Amino acid sequence: MTRYVVHRVAGMLLVLFLVCLFTYIIFFVLSPDPAVQICGKNCTPDRIDQIRANLGLDQPFLTQFLQFLQGLFVGRDYGSGASVVHCPAPCLGYSFQTSQIVTDMIMQRLPVTAVVAIGAAVLWLLAGVIGGLISAVREGKFADRFIAGLTLGGMSIPNYVLALALQYVFVVKLQWLPFPQAVPFADDPAQWFLNFILPWTVLAIGYASSYTRLTRANVLDTLGENFVRTAKAKGLRPDLVWRRHALRPALTPIVTIAGMDFAGLLGGALITETVFGINGVGKLAADSITKNDQPVIMAVTLLAAFFVVVGNMAVDLLYSAIDPRVRVGMGT
Amino acid sequence: MSLLSVRDLTVRFGSSAPPVVDGIGFSVPAGGALGIVGESGSGKSMTSLAIMGLLPPGASRTGTVFFDGQELTALSERKMREVRGNRIAMVFQDPLSSLNPYYTVGTQIAEAYRSHRSGVGRRAARQVAIEAMERVHIKEAGRRVDDYPHQFSGGMRQRVMIAMALSTEPELIIADEPTTALDVTVQAQILDLLAEVRRDTGAALILITHDLAVVSEVADNVVVMRHGNVVETGSTEQIFSDPREAYTQALLDAVPRIDDEIASLRSLGGDL
Amino acid sequence: MTLLEARNLVKEFAVAGTAGLFKPAAKFTAVDDVSFELHAGQTLALVGESGSGKSTTARLAARLLDVTSGTVLLDGQDVTRAEGDDLLRVRRTIQVVFQDPFSSLNPRHTVEQIVTAPLRYQKRPIPGGTRAVAQALLSRVGLNPDHVGRYPAQFSGGQAQRIGIARALAVGPRVLVCDEAVSALDVSVQAQIINLLRDLQREEGFGCLFIAHDLAVVRQIATSVAVMTAGRVVETGERDAVFGAPQHEYTRKLLAAVPRIRPEWEAARRRNAVAR
Numbered sequence: 001m002t003r004y005v006v007h008r009v010a011g012m013l014l015v016l017f018l019v020c021l022f023t024y025i026i027f028f029v030l031s032p033d034p035a036v037q038i039c040g041k042n043c044t045p046d047r048i049d050q051i052r053a054n055l056g057l058d059q060p061f062l063t064q065f066l067q068f069l070q071g072l073f074v075g076r077d078y079g080s081g082a083s084v085v086h087c088p089a090p091c092l093g094y095s096f097q098t099s100q101i102v103t104d105m106i107m108q109r110l111p112v113t114a115v116v117a118i119g120a121a122v123l124w125l126l127a128g129v130i131g132g133l134i135s136a137v138r139e140g141k142f143a144d145r146f147i148a149g150l151t152l153g154g155m156s157i158p159n160y161v162l163a164l165a166l167q168y169v170f171v172v173k174l175q176w177l178p179f180p181q182a183v184p185f186a187d188d189p190a191q192w193f194l195n196f197i198l199p200w201t202v203l204a205i206g207y208a209s210s211y212t213r214l215t216r217a218n219v220l221d222t223l224g225e226n227f228v229r230t231a232k233a234k235g236l237r238p239d240l241v242w243r244r245h246a247l248r249p250a251l252t253p254i255v256t257i258a259g260m261d262f263a264g265l266l267g268g269a270l271i272t273e274t275v276f277g278i279n280g281v282g283k284l285a286a287d288s289i290t291k292n293d294q295p296v297i298m299a300v301t302l303l304a305a306f307f308v309v310v311g312n313m314a315v316d317l318l319y320s321a322i323d324p325r326v327r328v329g330m331g332t
Numbered sequence: 333m334s335l336l337s338v339r340d341l342t343v344r345f346g347s348s349a350p351p352v353v354d355g356i357g358f359s360v361p362a363g364g365a366l367g368i369v370g371e372s373g374s375g376k377s378m379t380s381l382a383i384m385g386l387l388p389p390g391a392s393r394t395g396t397v398f399f400d401g402q403e404l405t406a407l408s409e410r411k412m413r414e415v416r417g418n419r420i421a422m423v424f425q426d427p428l429s430s431l432n433p434y435y436t437v438g439t440q441i442a443e444a445y446r447s448h449r450s451g452v453g454r455r456a457a458r459q460v461a462i463e464a465m466e467r468v469h470i471k472e473a474g475r476r477v478d479d480y481p482h483q484f485s486g487g488m489r490q491r492v493m494i495a496m497a498l499s500t501e502p503e504l505i506i507a508d509e510p511t512t513a514l515d516v517t518v519q520a521q522i523l524d525l526l527a528e529v530r531r532d533t534g535a536a537l538i539l540i541t542h543d544l545a546v547v548s549e550v551a552d553n554v555v556v557m558r559h560g561n562v563v564e565t566g567s568t569e570q571i572f573s574d575p576r577e578a579y580t581q582a583l584l585d586a587v588p589r590i591d592d593e594i595a596s597l598r599s600l601g602g603d604l
Numbered sequence: 605m606t607l608l609e610a611r612n613l614v615k616e617f618a619v620a621g622t623a624g625l626f627k628p629a630a631k632f633t634a635v636d637d638v639s640f641e642l643h644a645g646q647t648l649a650l651v652g653e654s655g656s657g658k659s660t661t662a663r664l665a666a667r668l669l670d671v672t673s674g675t676v677l678l679d680g681q682d683v684t685r686a687e688g689d690d691l692l693r694v695r696r697t698i699q700v701v702f703q704d705p706f707s708s709l710n711p712r713h714t715v716e717q718i719v720t721a722p723l724r725y726q727k728r729p730i731p732g733g734t735r736a737v738a739q740a741l742l743s744r745v746g747l748n749p750d751h752v753g754r755y756p757a758q759f760s761g762g763q764a765q766r767i768g769i770a771r772a773l774a775v776g777p778r779v780l781v782c783d784e785a786v787s788a789l790d791v792s793v794q795a796q797i798i799n800l801l802r803d804l805q806r807e808e809g810f811g812c813l814f815i816a817h818d819l820a821v822v823r824q825i826a827t828s829v830a831v832m833t834a835g836r837v838v839e840t841g842e843r844d845a846v847f848g849a850p851q852h853e854y855t856r857k858l859l860a861a862v863p864r865i866r867p868e869w870e871a872a873r874r875r876n877a878v879a880r
Contacts, residue, residue: 516818544865572870583791588823591867
């Protein structure tokens, strides 16, 4: 087991390193010269050179990349002499637009994104599993077909359409929800909570739809398994047949997929956060893209990759904890 | 009086389709061993599921099944559950897929026992599971009781299935192709085990199989099925030494022999 | 000359999940130093239980898998690493019939397309067109030649296996590998297919490598037998010698385990059948 974890962590670090390398190549080598951008309109060649030197852009690519990695792990200094600026680890550079430390920008926004992701995950898991169970139990009946229609809608409607539509209906027309305004949780918990209802719903609907289908398919597959027949042949009560022999095998894969989807969302829900004006990682990504703020773009890309990779590994370990076929026999 | 008696049993899917089991009847005495043989599509497996009241969705059953003087076909689902796995136990073909991969074999054996004995604690049921596993000759049962199905070989898994069936001391065991998925040396062991279990517990056995040689070794009486009908019923000796029906004769002619090459194996006209 | 010869075949597989970042995966030896000779017109049966390596051996000999070490000789020529045109020649000479007839027939192709596919893939001339060739093949395996336009799903299991055999025969192979070719069939259908294979072999004279776990079936069809367990051949010899006087303990154990109908019942049945 320990050996397995060590292997997984080593593999994960390798993947993250490659992600770093490729994002670095894309953003710092293939995009337009950031020094020109920072320098602005009244620029002289001397000034560009100086900016380049400060940012380390005059170095060869490999040196730049190593400096970047150094920044990530031990921090780095920008500039030289009196104008030196220290960027503590994990250093992702300075924003070209605001000159803030990128790591700080992200850390400020991560909690909000986490709140969005957690709320949405709770919603979609509840809706998806319950919807899928109803569908499976009532297979072919009206409820099943009705839910199938809903999930088709839920999967096909784009998030931004849904977001705008819900906002129009519940905020503008019916006025059941207040117009969203940023309030810290401590100041006004009620307003804070109401702010998140629509983003949670919008994010959850797409996932809930696919989870409904997945749950339905898994439960029906499991009910056709031979071991369910064995359980019935043992004379078990139907509720025990369901709980022990149908639900556990059917829901295990859903838990793990949920873990991965959740990890993906921690990297920021770009569209939803932008539409609802939530100041999270997703909105930061959107803003930095429109302003071509390369260090920030790169940082959010790396962050998303980090969560996906870590989430992936967490799910694998979780899976081995709940599925004895994976858990037992790994030590051998 | 016979332990199990099946009369005019019919199973069909939908009302218009031809029945998959078509008005069959047979009986098993207490402690007896009945073999039901037939090729695929003969309805032999449906017959066992119909007896247990475990037909797949969409299938319907008519006719009567008497077990120890009780009419199973008239029992409520709740009453039937008291019979299933308790007085009649089943052993299925593929032991790996018939065991739940998420639970230890001990849990699964104990589960059968606990659901039929009120007030049995976890620990007592575990002890029953260990004893059942010892009775089917699983070595180190006290340790292996906590292993999962995938940690056992095919033959050992089938022993677990038989232990599960045994734990409640049933009067009848229905084994549906219990050795078909197993290697021939393992098959011999499992057949020996089934014989031993019958000897020790006095349980009756219904063995469902396509393998005529297996039936000839295990059963006292044989039912030959084809297309949902009983073609012929008789003592094992009569069926194998003096089959009355042309189909039974043809089926026996088609069996390849291990001790003899037959110039041309007789084939039945059913294929083309 | 020996038609097909295997010399010291070894096949190792990597065990999934044992590979480290810098450490190769653990090896599982599926076939361990297996040699045999197959002559034209003869049937060599590889028998053994699951995991004995019999199917893997057949696949190595048919060049469906690459050996780890050892040599495969076809007509005395080394074809172990044959590529390109040489491999095509091997494919032309060796054909395989698989266990599950349905999963080895493309459900969206007609029988005509299926049985003539080997000819088309090997870009061979098709005298009289694919229809005529397909019809001739179907009659040879005892199927109605008018059914060339049908799809696999319209046939029974035994008929589907006949189609599989027809496809193998299309290129006029000199070696036919039957990998558990009758194992999935009902006993009556199994008898038909065994008869068919015996008749075809008599007419065509191909050598047959017959993989089976059912010793009674092997008894009906084999001229010689190689008994395998745990990747090795433990006993090999003429069929009647192996069945009549098995030398290796494993062979004896295997033979003893086979369920039998009592000989006295068999004798009585034959007498009764004659009397009737």
